[in-house]
Amino acid sequence: METRTIEAIEFLRGNTWSVTWTIPLVDGKPVEFDLHVRAPLNTPDVPTPIRLTPTDSLSFLCLYFQLDQEREERKREEREREEREQRHREQREQREHEQREQREQREREQREQWERGKKYLMRLLRSMQLLLKASTPIESLLLDILSSAVFIILAILALELLGWFLFLGLLVTILTYLLLIISLAPTDLNASAFARQISKRPQKLTTSVTRLSRSLVDRQVECATQGVTRGGVTRAMLFAREG
Known part of the structure; x- marks a missing residue:
C-alpha cells in the first residue's frame, strides 16, 4: 500500500502543534489517517504522543491537500525551470554554432x-x-607617386583586414620587394640578363688591364727608339734598363 508521510505545524485546539501523520493511499486517494502529535509547542504539560479525533483530522486533511497541491506546484515549477534551462542551453549552443560558422565564413572571405x-x-x-624599364625621368617620378598612393591604399586595407602583426609582415615584404626592384631597375630586371652583366665585368677588367699594359710597352719602345736616334745604343740600353 502506498503511503505518504507529512510533517507540518498546525494550529489546533487553541495550541500550535508539531504534527507528523501518515496517510495511506488507494488509487492515489487517502482512505484513513494515522496522526501522531509529537508535542505542543506552547503546552509542554500535554503527554505525547496523543491520537487526534476524526474531527481534528479534517483540518489535517485540508492541510494535506493544500500541501500536496503546493508540492505538485513545486514539481511543475521545477519541470518548467528544467525545460527553460534546456531551451536556454539549446539556444546558447545554437548561437555558438552560428557564431562559429559566421567566424569561419569571415575568415574564408578574408583569405579570399x-x-x-x-x-x-x-x-x-x-x-x-615593365613601365620603369621604358620610362623617362618625369614618367618615373609620376610612377613613383602613383605607386606610393597605391601602396598607401593597400596598406590601409591590409591594416583593416589583417591587423597589426600581419600588416607589419606585409609592409616588410613590400619594402623588401621594392628595394629589390630599385636595385635591379638601373640595369635589367631580367635575372638572366643581370647575371650575364655580372659575369661580363671580370672580362671588361681583364681587357682594360691588357690595354694598359700594351700601351705601356708601346711607350717604352717609342722612348727606346728615340734614345737610339739621339744618343746612341748606350743611352737606349740605359733607358731600357732603367725602365
Whole structure:
C-alpha cells in the first residue's frame, strides 16, 4: 500500500502543534489517517504522543491537500525551470554554432580577399617593372607617386583586414620587394640578363688591364727608339734598363 508521510505545524485546539501523520493511499486517494502529535509547542504539560479525533483530522486533511497541491506546484515549477534551462542551453549552443560558422565564413572571405589582393599586387608590380624599364625621368617620378598612393591604399586595407602583426609582415615584404626592384631597375630586371652583366665585368677588367699594359710597352719602345736616334745604343740600353 502506498503511503505518504507529512510533517507540518498546525494550529489546533487553541495550541500550535508539531504534527507528523501518515496517510495511506488507494488509487492515489487517502482512505484513513494515522496522526501522531509529537508535542505542543506552547503546552509542554500535554503527554505525547496523543491520537487526534476524526474531527481534528479534517483540518489535517485540508492541510494535506493544500500541501500536496503546493508540492505538485513545486514539481511543475521545477519541470518548467528544467525545460527553460534546456531551451536556454539549446539556444546558447545554437548561437555558438552560428557564431562559429559566421567566424569561419569571415575568415574564408578574408583569405579570399587576401589572395585576390596579393594577385592584384603582383600584377601591379609586374606592370610597374615593365613601365620603369621604358620610362623617362618625369614618367618615373609620376610612377613613383602613383605607386606610393597605391601602396598607401593597400596598406590601409591590409591594416583593416589583417591587423597589426600581419600588416607589419606585409609592409616588410613590400619594402623588401621594392628595394629589390630599385636595385635591379638601373640595369635589367631580367635575372638572366643581370647575371650575364655580372659575369661580363671580370672580362671588361681583364681587357682594360691588357690595354694598359700594351700601351705601356708601346711607350717604352717609342722612348727606346728615340734614345737610339739621339744618343746612341748606350743611352737606349740605359733607358731600357732603367725602365
